[in-house]
Amino acid sequence: MVPLSWYLILAAALFCIGVFGALARRNAVGILMGIELMLNAVNINLVAFWRHIGPDQMTGQLFAIFVITVAAAEAAVGLALIIAIYRQRNTVNVEEIDMMKG
């Protein structure tokens, strides 16, 4: 059986990649993908912990399913916002979306 720590390391790595993507990407869709990676890291964590702690309690699984669902809703709203911006300015580069400063 694969030990817990492997899962955690995988999740941590995934999370870090996601954070990097969210911070370094200039394309709004790219940032959104980074965020999705972070959420998937969370899901791996949750399911791995659930398996490790005791499968009779469904908390971890449940949490993961909620995260997946909500992430979908979030992505839907986020993409809608990105499309609205794209229609206005023909760009989704966050560096060019800078009307307000100060």
Add this chain to the structure above:
Amino acid sequence: MRASDLIHLLPELILLGGAALVLLLDIVWLRRAEERRRQLLPYVALGVLLVAALGLIPGGGDNVSVATMLVFDPFALFFKVFALLAVALIVLLATPYMQTRTPFSGEFYALLLATALAICLAVSASNLVMIYLSMEFLSITSYVLAGYFRQDRKSGEAALKYFLYGATASAVMLYGMSLLYGATGTTDLAGLVAGLSSGAAGQSAWLVTPAIILLLAGFGFKASLVPFHQWAPDTYEGAPTPVTAFLSTASKATGFAILMRVFLVGMGAASMASQWISLLVALSVVTMTLGNLTALRQTNIKRLLAYSSIAQAGYILIGVVAVVSDSTRIFTGINGVLIYLLAYLFTNVGAFAVVTAIEDATGKLEIKDYSGLVRRSPWLAGLLFIFLISLTGVPPTGGFLGKFFVFGAAVQTRMWVLLAIAAVNSVVAAFYYLNIVRYMFFVPAAEEGEPIRVGRPLQGALAITAVVTVLLGLIPGPVILWASESARSLLLALR
């Protein structure tokens, strides 16, 4: 969960039904109706809020836990009343404003009711899963509200930035939650404190600090604490003004409510408390200082109020870090936070009501556009002055009461350095608040303008906020009692 538990969920159910009703009314009945009948919609929304408030009476605050997910205690009750009040005021603010700017004002009110529902759930949530779900519910509705003017570039930009920062913050927070779950095997707040402080303490104690930091990203985002505040200025400036008022008061208060519940209930053990307290002290100092210093050089009034709102979050945090477990004390820290938030609600919504009135009439939002306001509209200038001195913390206003209580708590716990920094900060803040006063009263207007017409609903909002702001300073007794009583249920969890 039993059927009888539903009585506690009455306000939430009413809000849910009400939001659906507003949406339906808008689509089925009002969309093609003439203009006059469509103006009924905000009053329907107000009616729903009123009924929801009545729904709080049967099962509001009697310390019941439902389905291990929600707890109905006086603390939650306080914030539910708070949320209903806040959303009602926002409805008043939005009423002429939104209808003249977008053809889709029906959904707007439905979304506002949904945010009230989200806040009601969030402040009752006693389980990490529920906290995540309700916060995300609030966030997603807020993203849409911030970007409500689809044709407006600023509004779209505001929403996008809010969304990107918000989604990142919530993902970071979730990672922290997953670690906590792994360490304790539970997501229940009460179980969390037991799991972290007992048994497996040796293995999981190291987890507390990273988990706190990760969680803070989520809560700090909602409460606009530095360094999770970057979204706030742009979003506040770009979002429709009533939405900005909402984000800076109700949404911020929710962040604080969750932060207090998670840290006091979930990590209330003394060994953990010392960790998050020292972390929050640092956040408080950075938040108020950075907020105030940046506010000094703002020229847009919404942006200025955004930075001021960040700074105020720093003051509020003083109450959280100065918490004492003894609920017989006068200053328990938490009651200071509640009082401050309530005073800030009326003060800041009032300030935004004036901003809305002026924006509605002139479309202008720069501070220099407020020149000579006293000649043009003495009432608006006078009211904004009241709100500004309340933000400064001058008696007899609610803002003073709030400062009095959080400073009192800090004195009680002997946080002298923090107090000194806060005192200096409040003088800095006085400077930029007075700068607005200076334009309104002392700088002559560039051009003569008509007196500003203010619609009835907005007049109502202005009257309520101004009267309450002053009354909180003159007759503070009842609110102090209410806040202290509400804080007690949380303090019991602190060990």
Add this chain to the structure above:
Amino acid sequence: MNQFPLLSVITLLPLVGGLILLALPGARLQKWWALGVSLATFVISCLLFVWWKAGEAGMQFVERLPWVPQFNIQYYLGVDGLSLFLVLLTTFLTVLVILFSWEGVEQQLKPFLALLLLLETGMIGVFVALDLVLFYAFWELSLIPMYFLIGGWGDAHGTYNFLGRTLSWRVYAALKFFLYTFAGSALMLVAILVLYIRGGTFDLLALQQIGLAPNLQFWLFLAFGLAFAIKVPLFPFHTWLPDAHVEAPTAGSVILASVLLKMGTYGFVRFCLPLFPDASRQLGPWIAALAIVGILYGALVALVQKDVKSLVAYSSVAHLGFVMLGIFALNAQGVAGATLQMVNHGLSTGALFLMVGMLYNRRHTRLLADFGGLWKQIPIYGFLFLIVALSSAGLPGLNGFVGEFNILLGAFQMNRAYAVFGTLGIILAAWYLLVAVRQMLHGPLNKAENMAVRDLNVREIVTLAPIILLFFVIGLFPNLFFDKINPSAQAVVDALNRPQPIVSMAVDSER
């Protein structure tokens, strides 16, 4: 008699009158209404004097109601010999100031008068409040109207670049005034909270009994003292004062100099000495030394002023130094003399500002060099100005002398060197005032503009006459006043020298 809430009426009447004023139409009616309200307030406040119980040191006309009962905050008013005359001074000068403003305030008369009345409420409240929260509320309340008076009705000339913003001078002065005072009061608020957590009450008289550890007293004294020192202003916290005085409209300058500054000195006597006796003894000599520096500095700077209004402003720094010296002589003579001197300075400097304002209304200049030989042209003005200047300089027979003499006697008992420097200050005061008199009134009447100046009219003489009458009353019958001041001053000093019971209030913090 005790049933009648005399102090509340005096305190709140101007506020109510000011609010009604806002609804009144027509400048004429507004002026008469404001005058009527202030006059009524003054007449009622004279009842304090009439119904005074002689020889009593404690609080009289006490009113006490719970305000926030859960937290022991009270609506608690009272006067004793230390505050009686300051209340009377406030009500008296407000009448005169409104009378002065009959002409000359061209625009926005209604808010101007309303602010004056609001300010009166704030100032009286400060002098009669015996609950710390109430006191703090009135303290801040007096700040806001003054801010508007300076910023809204001050002299519009010049700009100042401050933090990247171009402010007109008067707005800069108003802002400086506000921020200085607000900074001081922020610390005071913290100190009030510390006292509350120690003593469990905001009641000033009860807090005097709790006995604080000397170390804590030291810090609290500094926190309160800074707020008061800024207000006084004690050297080196005086830098806001010349700006505020020079920029303020005459009415504002009069109120500022005569009453608002007294809130600082009064604060020292009422709060710092009784609440922190050990710290007062420990820090007293240092503050007295600062007061001496203020006396000499103010006098020397006044000597070189070209603008007569800033001359008067700097003379205030010097005079208030005397008051501080009297207080921190820490004996009954000094405290009583200082208390009377607060009133004297209020009258003399108030009258000086009024007269400068009257001249300014005619000539629209305040530069000493623009005047000369005015005595020939306007003899009534010249004569009255001379009396006022002599009163300010402390000529025997006039009011200034009585106060300064007692202060110097008090200072002499404490430390002879202080008295010597103080006397030097009096000489300097006579010098700069006589220089001003000479440059304005004597010499050749050689400037064309000065030859058309009209003398004082009846209204202006009526405005000045009561003050000048009081100069002589105080100067010739000082015991009329000392009789009422002395018992309270003695009580303050007695409490100061009584060994304090150190009761450690076990209200320490724990989580």
